[in-house]
Amino acid sequence: MARRCPFTTTTASYLLGILTPQEHAEFxxxxxxxxxxxxxIEELTPVVRLLTAIKADHASANGQPG
Ligand SMILES: [Zn+2]
Structure with missing residues (x-):
């Protein structure tokens, strides 16, 4: 078993683009x-894409711009 990296908890935030510029550069x-x-990142990228697509879909269904 590979040792779990403490940074893996940051991965989702990184992919969602909610890290500060400093955190982003560090990661x-x-x-x-x-x-x-x-x-x-490889595992989460499709999930984040899906969530982003659902969010965009939901926003347009409600007539909300973003
Ligand atoms: Zn790591």
């Missing part, structure tokens, strides 16, 4: 050296 640097986080 960006970390990901280059961390295969656990890269794998996490």
């Amino acid at each position: 960006d640097r970390h990901v280059r050296m961390c295969s656990a986080c890269r794998r996490e």
